[in-house]
Amino acid sequence: MALNPRCGAIRACRRVLERAFSLRKVHSIKDMENTLQLVRNIIPPLSSTKHKGQDGRIGVVGGCQEYTGAPYFAAISALKVGADLSHVFCASAAAPVIKAYSPELIVHPVLPSAVDEVEKWLPRLHALVVGPGLGRDDVLLRNVQGILEASKARDIPVVIDADGLWLVAQQPALIQGYQKAVLTPNHMEFSRLYDAVLRGPVDSDDRHGSVLRLSQALGNVTVVQKGERDILSNGQQVLVCSQEGSSRRCGGQGDLLSGSLGVLVHWALLAGPEKTNGSSPLLVAAFGACSLTRQCNHQAFQKHGRSTTTSDMIAEVGAAFRKLFET
Numbered sequence: 079m080a081l082n083p084r085c086g087a088i089r090a091c092r093r094v095l096e097r098a099f100s101l102r103k104v105h106s107i108k109d110m111e112n113t114l115q116l117v118r119n120i121i122p123p124l125s126s127t128k129h130k131g132q133d134g135r136i137g138v139v140g141g142c143q144e145y146t147g148a149p150y151f152a153a154i155s156a157l158k159v160g161a162d163l164s165h166v167f168c169a170s171a172a173a174p175v176i177k178a179y180s181p182e183l184i185v186h187p188v189l190p191s192a193v194d195e196v197e198k199w200l201p202r203l204h205a206l207v208v209g210p211g212l213g214r215d216d217v218l219l220r221n222v223q224g225i226l227e228a229s230k231a232r233d234i235p236v237v238i239d240a241d242g243l244w245l246v247a248q249q250p251a252l253i254q255g256y257q258k259a260v261l262t263p264n265h266m267e268f269s270r271l272y273d274a275v276l277r278g279p280v281d282s283d284d285r286h287g288s289v290l291r292l293s294q295a296l297g298n299v300t301v302v303q304k305g306e307r308d309i310l311s312n313g314q315q316v317l318v319c320s321q322e323g324s325s326r327r328c329g330g331q332g333d334l335l336s337g338s339l340g341v342l343v344h345w346a347l348l349a350g351p352e353k354t355n356g357s358s359p360l361l362v363a364a365f366g367a368c369s370l371t372r373q374c375n376h377q378a379f380q381k382h383g384r385s386t387t388t389s390d391m392i393a394e395v396g397a398a399f400r401k402l403f404e405t
């Protein structure tokens with residue numbers, strides 16, 4: 079008998095929660111559209127007066143004997159999004175393989191001891207994507223540390239992904255407080271980073287709070303936690319990207335995201351906060367890269383279903399970009 083009122087209270091409570099959630103959903107769709115509009119604002123117009131290089135010269139640091147696909151996916155995605163030149167700084171064993179995938183990429187076989195080589199190119203690069211297919215060799219990572227320090231000294235924006243995040247988890251001080259860094263961890267990489275920086279496990283019931291806290295603890299570095307919904311934060315604001323993708327989870331999608339983000343970060347910083355309505359340009363860029371990757375996944379899945387691969391997604395970049403950003 080005592081159960082009835084309690085059940086009633088639970089039902090009432092559930093109704094309130096359901097209402098709150100459905101309202102949040104409506105708001106989040108509106109927020110998504112508003113943020114997509116900010117992404118549109120940062121895209122530079124195509125113009126016959128520009129010269130090659132003006133729309134972006136991006137470098138990807140990654141690629142070893144085992145992993146040649148990841149840096150290729152990142153670098154070709156940067157070009158497909160609209161960068162003019164895309165460089166890959168990789169291990170010598172990976173270079174001929176990556177060159178053979180694409181004549182469009184400029185490939186430098188300079189890893190592991192690459193600091194001087196990359197430093198030579200830094201003045202000509204607008205953004206660096208560090209980590210796809212890099213590997214975790216100690217000597218290599220010491221060199222990548224040098225590349226990150228040189229990039230910071232020159233104020234070059236860096237997107238850090240995959241094994242680059244492994245390095246940051248060993249030495250968070252490397253990017254602590256660097257306002258031009260964006261970290262793009264997947265589920266595993268996020269847990270590793272969180273544990274290294276906040277000395278405790280992630281609260282899986284509070285993804286927003288976890289991303290916010292990690293960003294704050296890193297001195298407001300922008301963090302993009304990829305997953306069923308992508309959660310983005312710069313320690314002040316939290317954005318959620320739930321652009322429809324698909325349930326196909328082939329490897330390489332994160333590489334597409336990090337390469338696209340390299341270009342968008344450059345464009346966003348060039349456009350500045352006036353074009354992003356006061357929001358952080360890096361957050362807006364990250365939201366753009368997440369939406370684009372998920373839209374590519376959605377479109378590729380419509381055509382290829384279960385056999386969708388990242389190459390199929392890359393073939394969709396042009397159409398996905400038009401659909402999201404050139405409407």
Ligand SMILES: NC(=O)C1=CN([C@@H]2O[C@H](COP(=O)(O)OP(=O)(O)OC[C@H]3O[C@@H](n4cnc5c(N)ncnc54)[C@H](OP(=O)(O)O)[C@@H]3O)[C@@H](O)[C@H]2O)[C@@H](O)CC1
Pocket residue numbers: 144145146147148149209210211212213240241264265266267329330332333
């Ligand atoms: N074609 C190529 O060249 C590609 C190369 N790549 C390159 O590979 C390198 C290593 O990168 P990575 O992402 O495999 O390494 P890491 O973060 O240690 O994760 C490994 C473990 O994490 C787990 N796990 C992952 N997601 C999870 C989830 N959502 N939820 C739960 N668990 C999850 C999963 O555990 P499992 O399921 O096996 O137990 C898995 O074993 C790096 O250089 C990267 O760029 C890739 O870019 C792909 C394309």
Ligand SMILES: Nc1ncnc2c1ncn2[C@@H]1O[C@H](COP(=O)(O)OP(=O)(O)OP(=O)(O)O)[C@@H](O)[C@H]1O
Pocket residue numbers: 240263264265304305306307308323324325327328329330331332333334335368371372
């Ligand atoms: N469960 C999911 N549902 C929908 N989209 C997802 C899901 N998990 C990840 N994604 C999307 O897939 C893309 C890549 O995220 P993922 O977590 O697979 O990265 P990753 O593990 O680094 O990939 P990679 O294989 O390139 O290393 C992101 O755009 C993310 O939004």
Ligand SMILES: [Mg+2]
Pocket residue numbers: 239240264332333
């Ligand atoms: Mg990855």
